[in-house]
Amino acid sequence: MQGNDACAEGAMAAGCRFFAGYPITPSSEVAEQMARRLPKVGGTFIQMEDEIASMAAIIGGAWTGVRSMTATSGPGFSLMMENIGYAAFTETPCVVINIQRGGPSTGQPTMAAQGDMLQARFGSHGDYSVIALAPSTVQEMFDLTVKAFNLADRFRVPAFLMSDEIIGHLRERVEFPDEVECIPPKPIKEGMLPFEPEDDLVPGFTPFGRGHRVHVTGLTHNEKGYPASTDPDLHEKLVVRLVEKVERARHEIADYDVVNPEAEIVFISYGAPTRAVRQALLDAPGKTYGHLNLRIVWPFPEGLLKKFPNARVFLVPEMNLGQIAREIQRHVDQPVIPIPRLGGELHIPSYLLKSAGEQE
Amino acid sequence: MSAEDWFREDRLPHIFCAGCGNGTIINCTLEAVDSLGWKIDDTVFVSGIGCSSRAPGYIKTDSLHTTHGRALPFATGVKMAKKDFNVVVFTGDGDLSAIGGNHFIHACRRNIDITVICMNNQIYGMTGGQGSPCTPKGAISTTTPYGMDETPFDLCELASAAGANYVARWTSYHVRELTQAIKNGLQRPGLSFIEVIVQCPTNYGRRNKLRDVQSMITSMKDHALLKEKRDRLLAEGKPIPDDMFVVGTLTDRNRPALGVKE
Numbered sequence: 001m002q003g004n005d006a007c008a009e010g011a012m013a014a015g016c017r018f019f020a021g022y023p024i025t026p027s028s029e030v031a032e033q034m035a036r037r038l039p040k041v042g043g044t045f046i047q048m049e050d051e052i053a054s055m056a057a058i059i060g061g062a063w064t065g066v067r068s069m070t071a072t073s074g075p076g077f078s079l080m081m082e083n084i085g086y087a088a089f090t091e092t093p094c095v096v097i098n099i100q101r102g103g104p105s106t107g108q109p110t111m112a113a114q115g116d117m118l119q120a121r122f123g124s125h126g127d128y129s130v131i132a133l134a135p136s137t138v139q140e141m142f143d144l145t146v147k148a149f150n151l152a153d154r155f156r157v158p159a160f161l162m163s164d165e166i167i168g169h170l171r172e173r174v175e176f177p178d179e180v181e182c183i184p185p186k187p188i189k190e191g192m193l194p195f196e197p198e199d200d201l202v203p204g205f206t207p208f209g210r211g212h213r214v215h216v217t218g219l220t221h222n223e224k225g226y227p228a229s230t231d232p233d234l235h236e237k238l239v240v241r242l243v244e245k246v247e248r249a250r251h252e253i254a255d256y257d258v259v260n261p262e263a264e265i266v267f268i269s270y271g272a273p274t275r276a277v278r279q280a281l282l283d284a285p286g287k288t289y290g291h292l293n294l295r296i297v298w299p300f301p302e303g304l305l306k307k308f309p310n311a312r313v314f315l316v317p318e319m320n321l322g323q324i325a326r327e328i329q330r331h332v333d334q335p336v337i338p339i340p341r342l343g344g345e346l347h348i349p350s351y352l353l354k355s356a357g358e359q360e
Numbered sequence: 361m362s363a364e365d366w367f368r369e370d371r372l373p374h375i376f377c378a379g380c381g382n383g384t385i386i387n388c389t390l391e392a393v394d395s396l397g398w399k400i401d402d403t404v405f406v407s408g409i410g411c412s413s414r415a416p417g418y419i420k421t422d423s424l425h426t427t428h429g430r431a432l433p434f435a436t437g438v439k440m441a442k443k444d445f446n447v448v449v450f451t452g453d454g455d456l457s458a459i460g461g462n463h464f465i466h467a468c469r470r471n472i473d474i475t476v477i478c479m480n481n482q483i484y485g486m487t488g489g490q491g492s493p494c495t496p497k498g499a500i501s502t503t504t505p506y507g508m509d510e511t512p513f514d515l516c517e518l519a520s521a522a523g524a525n526y527v528a529r530w531t532s533y534h535v536r537e538l539t540q541a542i543k544n545g546l547q548r549p550g551l552s553f554i555e556v557i558v559q560c561p562t563n564y565g566r567r568n569k570l571r572d573v574q575s576m577i578t579s580m581k582d583h584a585l586l587k588e589k590r591d592r593l594l595a596e597g598k599p600i601p602d603d604m605f606v607v608g609t610l611t612d613r614n615r616p617a618l619g620v621k622e
Contacts, residue, residue, distance in 0.1 A: 049463065064442040216423065217417065
């Protein structure tokens with residue numbers, strides 16, 4: 001099965017029943033599969049007039065209490081940024097699939113890249129936090145799509161599946177479990193206000209039509225949900241909470257693989273380049289190189305870097321000019337060496353081994 | 361139940377300027393909604409950004425005050441995900457026809473079963489009186505200091521051409537006709553578009569020799585041409601004055617619609 005189809009199947013299994021999207025290479029198969037599958041289970045697929053509208057529609061869908069999703073690639077992701085900020089600020093749980101392609105601009109529609117990793121974290125204006133997952137297999141396209149819904153609901157944030165053209169169009173064997181774990185957002189507690197946080201900093205969810213009579217606004221709002229946009233303290237407290245509710249859970253929700261923790265030379269990767277690193281390690285059985293594979297990139301779990309106590313150097317193959325390498329360097333004293341690969345093709349394992357060899 | 365029961369009283373006082381007509385339109389809307397026996401918890405108000413878009417914040421239902429121009433796609437998401445909801449959109453001329461123009465024509469094309477009430481004050485009121493796509497030719501705004509030299513949109517013709525089932529235009533002076541038009545729109549399956557020309561003495565009238573509320577309302581009333589009268593003039597081969605705008609029910613049909621309750 002193709003990665004994009006596995007993603008759609010993951011969404012169906014997770015109970016996604018509303019999809020709004022706009023065609024864009026190389027993500028369109030996700031929309032096409034949702035268009036085939038949703039009507040058969042009483043769900044709704046709608047093709048919108050652009051990606052701004054798609055993001056708006058899934059936020060509307062999410063507030064009716066239905067798991068909602070869209071899928072896109074770079075140019076569409078850029079258009080979605082406005083309403084992604086709205087989703088973050090209004091604490092709307094929703095899922096965005098980004099099958100990354102070469103950018104900037106129209107770039108390379110049919111070729112892979114990981115150029116939207118910083119945009120995923122910082123792309124909309126203002127401070128906020130989100131969750132970004134990165135699959136490196138077709139199985140993970142399924143599994144991490146399910147996980148994205150659960151995390152979006154738990155933290156009431158937009159969750160991004162930051163895949164790429166390689167994994168989206170890759171065909172591999174996938175196993176669908178009979179049942180997947182679906183954890184809905186926690187309901188609001190009696191006596192609490194719609195935007196009043198609990199101890200985990202996340203307010204209970206108040207979907208429409210259930211008597212909550214909630215006012216949802218993109219203006220700075222108080223715990224009732226009412227606009228209060230000129231209160232400096234209230235604004236600061238709200239924005240800090242929205243960042244903290246995600247960031248402080250970064251180690252608890254971290255999802256990763258550690259290989260050879262005693263190594264001195266350590267690869268760190270996520271998404272498609274993880275495949276190249278794994279192959280490189282298989283190709284050099286005599287070498288002891290470490291590998292950290294991240295399935296959740298944002299919030300960035302910097303504590304995992306301590307799992308390699310002997311590390312002298314971190315090598316970070318990415319299909320961009322070092323977006324996450326930059327984040328890693330923030331947290332360690334050792335040199336962090338980006339191994340960028342632009343152009344749409346994956347790193348060649350022998351090149352990774354050569355890069356590692358240079359550090360010995 | 362009465363229309364008053366729909367107000368979120370703990371949000372008062374409102375932010376509208378003295379003399380603003382938006383409150384009149386909210387009143388007419390709530391009168392219409394209440395008279396049809398709609399329930400607060402089955403109804404969702406959605407809006408974008410601008411003076412008009414503050415309306416849902418004063419209404420007790422679940423509501424979405426969204427991003428500039430995007431009320432219609434948000435409303436589309438609510439309605440398509442749960443067709444049982446009654447969905448009403450408040451918008452303004454800038455929100456709907458400038459930044460939201462593409463969403464407007466597509467919502468009309470889909471003929472999605474929502475009611476769209478556009479408070480057309482012919483200006484960007486919230487941001488201090490800049491020209492909008494509905495500012496009349498020659499009118500002064502902060503961005504057209506020598507007079508607007510572009511041709512304004514006819515929002516009703518646009519809605520009708522794009523496929524909306526019900527299209528009507530009134531002004532904030534015509535409260536009874538407006539309330540009836542909103543009632544008609546709420547009941548008609550498909551997209552209902554009701555344009556309300558509304559006075560903005562603060563940011564439109566002030567710069568266009570209509571400084572006080574009364575002169576603005578009189579001007580709206582005097583420039584409103586009943587559709588029936590317009591049709592009669594046309595039939596008689598008489599000219600339609602350039603400075604008049606047509607009011608009345610402009611489109612009323614039953615084309616297939618999207619998102620209608622089953």
